[in-house]
Amino acid sequence: MYRSILIFLLFSVVLCKKSKEGEKPEWAKKDIRDFDDADMERLFDQWEEDEEPLQSDELPEHLRPPPKIDLSNIDTSNPENLLKISKKGKTLMTFINVSTDKTKEEAEELTKLWQTGLWNNHIQAERYMVDSHRAIFLFKDGAQAWESKTFLLQQEFLESMTIENKVYESEKKHVIDEL
Incomplete structure (x- = not known):
């Protein structure tokens, strides 16, 4: 059923071409x-020529134009500001290391809580556990990774986090109660 509809659509597109019979390329003269x-790809390209180009926000991330950066308003005393601005609107992954004295289930529960805390602060991060004590937080807007750094480094059972190959150690070391 779908195959016949596809063939009908492609056949109608080929017949609707605005060229004279003598001007058709060899591949278009085929049944x-x-x-x-390759012929289907050429037909698709020909069909796409008539389409309007996509808006820049509808393009895949690697084809979007980079955002304009106004360097006059940037505080150059903190180099992280430059990184934050350069990653705005781009996907960025951060690696989170949870304390090794936690079980896999506890580590997963902690990262869920941290993710919820970020979401409650309007910082959207997707969480993926990659090991028993390691997670990836994926930010669709890379600037939010640096905003989340302050919150995450204050968490009790976080050992370290890595943003752009730079490791940040936890500010709050956990205390192990000795029995």
Whole structure:
């Protein structure tokens, strides 16, 4: 059923081309049932020529134009500000290391709590456990990674976090009660 609809659509597109019979390329003179992948790709490209280009915010991230950066308003005394601005609007991963004295389940529960704390502060981070004591927090807006750094480094059972290959140690070391 779907195959017949696809063939009908492709056949109608080929017949609707605005060129004279003598001007058609060789591949377009073939029967639609004899088209191979390369012919279908050419037909698709021809079809896409008539489409309007996508808006810049609809493009995939690697094709978007970089944001304009106004360097006159940037505090250059803190180099992290430059990193924060340069990653604005780009996806960024941070690696979170949880204390090794926690079990895998406890580590997962802690990272869930931290993720919820970030979401409550309007910082959107996706969390992926990659090891029993290690997680990835994925930020769709890389500038939010540096905003989250302050919150995460204050958490009790966080050992360290890595942003852009720079390791930040926890400010709050956990205390192990000795029995």
